[in-house]
Amino acid sequence: MILFEKIRWKNILSTGNHFTEVNLTDTSTTLIIGANGSGKSTVLDALTFSLFGKPFRKINKLQLLNSTNEKDGRVEVEFSINETQWKVIRGIKPNIFEIYRNGNVLDQFSAANDQQKWLEQNVIKMNYKSFTQIVILGSSSFIPFMQLSSNHRREVIEDLLDIKIFSSMSNLIKEKIRSVKEELKVLQLKKESLNDKLKMQENFIEELENRSHKNIDERKVKINTLLEESDEYVKENVLTQKQVDKLTKEQEEVTGATEKLRDLGGLKGKISNKVSTITKEHKFFTDNTVCPTCTQSIDEDFRINKINDAQTKAKELQSGYKKLEEAIKNEENRERHFTQLSKEITKLTHGISKNNTKISGCQRQIRDLESEVQTITEQLANRNTEHEKLATFKENLKTTYTEVSNKKDTTNYYDYSYGLLKDGGVKSGIIKKYLPLINQQVNRYLQMMDFYINFSLDEEFNETVQSPIHDNFSYSSFSEGEKMRIDLALLFTWREVARMKNSASTNLLILDEVFDSSLDDSSTGELLKILRGLETTNLFVISHKGEILVDKFMRTIKFEKTNDFSKMSYDS
Helix, strand or coil, X not given: CEEEEEEEEEXXXXXXXXXXXXXXXXXXXXXXXXXXXXXXXXXXXXXXXXHHCCCCCXXXXXXXXXXXXXXCEEEEXXXXXXXXXXXXXXXXXXXXEEEEECCEECCCCCCHHHHHHHHHHHHHCCCHHHHHHHHEECCCCCCXXXXXXXXXXXXXXXXXXXXXXXXXXXXXXXXXXXXXXXXXHHHHHHHHHHHHHHHHXXXXXXXXXHCCHHHHHHHHHHHHHHHHHHHHHHHHHHHHHHHHHHHHHHHHHCCCHXXXXXXXXXXXXXXXXXXXXXXXXXXXXXXXXXXXXXXXXXXXXXXXXXXXXXXXXHHHHXXXXXXXXXXXXXXXXXXXXXXXXXXXXXXXXXXXXXXXHHHHHHHHHHHXXXXXXXXHHHHHHCHHHHHHHHHHHHHHHHHHHHHHHHXXXXXXXXXXXXXXXXXXXXXXXXXXXXXXXXXXXXXHHHHHCCCCCEEEECCCCCEEEECCCCCCECHHHCCHHHHHHHHHHHHHHHHHHHHHXXXXXXXXXXXXXXXXXXXXXXXXXXHHHHHHCCCCCEEEEECCCXXXXXXXXXXXXXXXXXXXXXXXXXXX
């Protein structure tokens, strides 16, 4: 059982820089009164902030800080569990989160979230939602059990029945299942890889052993054939080169025909010009006896000598011209022969080049075949090594098969365990066992508040409500006052179950404005009777009806606001 003993706070909401302190165990019943905004509900926010790091009402953490002082917000709560004293301190500006056990501060965790998780799971054994269902009822920020989602209802029940450990175990096993399945995937891939390697090695050895010396001889035969082909090409090139050399030599003999033709052509032009000049001179002296220019008579002997001389020169030039034409014809024949020889030489040279390419191809093939022969020879020499590799693959594969089998067994075990621990497993059996008791207690408290209905929760925590008048109701069908009585009945039932299980049991119970709106006078009286009958409970009721309720409580605390700051006093 958690025994809450004391809480104090400063610079929280309207509280100033001096601690406001409330002893939680002084009396069994305490009434807290005050006008709206006086600060009487601050105890709710201070309490949940100290334990869970967040206010009870729908405000953020910084909004808790006093808006005037704007720093040094601080809440301290002290409680005991069995013989261990605990103290939790929270601060805002600066941020503080300290947990004390028997006066000694615990080592700070790596992260505040981890520290909070540890506090909830290992010390108070409640989360925020469960705490508010067991300790607090009635505030406008409060969400009754019947308005929670199915998952959050389950969380509350699991905390009460102390079976949340099964959820933690379920999550742990779920993570282990994920991890083991990942490992199994890796092993499956390893197994497939080893199978492939094994088959490849077996095929390799089979192929290796099937290669005989006959295969090597076949390659040697191919090598010899290629050598012979290459030799033939070499011989052919030798003969061709001899032809090329012969033609080249012959070509040298007719070299220069083009230059001679150019020279003879020039000489032919000069002779043609000379013949033309002599012909003109011969015609002049043949046709003229008198000079056309000076009209003097040309000496006849002179004229006849000129004519005879021109005829002699003309004959000589004609004879030379004929010889020149024959020389030109000879040089033209030499030039044509030179061109023909060049074509033949080019053709033969091209043939040599093609043969050289074929020789290179033969040599490349010979090298490849020789490399294959060497490889086959080496592989045949290393057969023992390859068999050793094969044996290693088989052994590794055998080991991997065993590992896969073991991982599958582990996975099946975890799957079975997960099936037991998840919501439909062991937890469901425990919840099913306690549901009749829970329903019985709820209905007992409802009858104590003069509300005669049959209320029951099923295994999914959905309600069924029956009345003498109507067969079926739902929670939402009732008035606010009737809903309040159901909420109260559930709250008392949860506290009773917590006390029985010694799980989330606590002395503290806070009712915020429960008596102020929804309950009539009759229901108020019945509720007070129930509250007086609660064992080991320190009850705090926050209300505006001080004048009506003050004589019903052993102690009254009053909150007033002066100069925008709340002050607490004990009302006499």
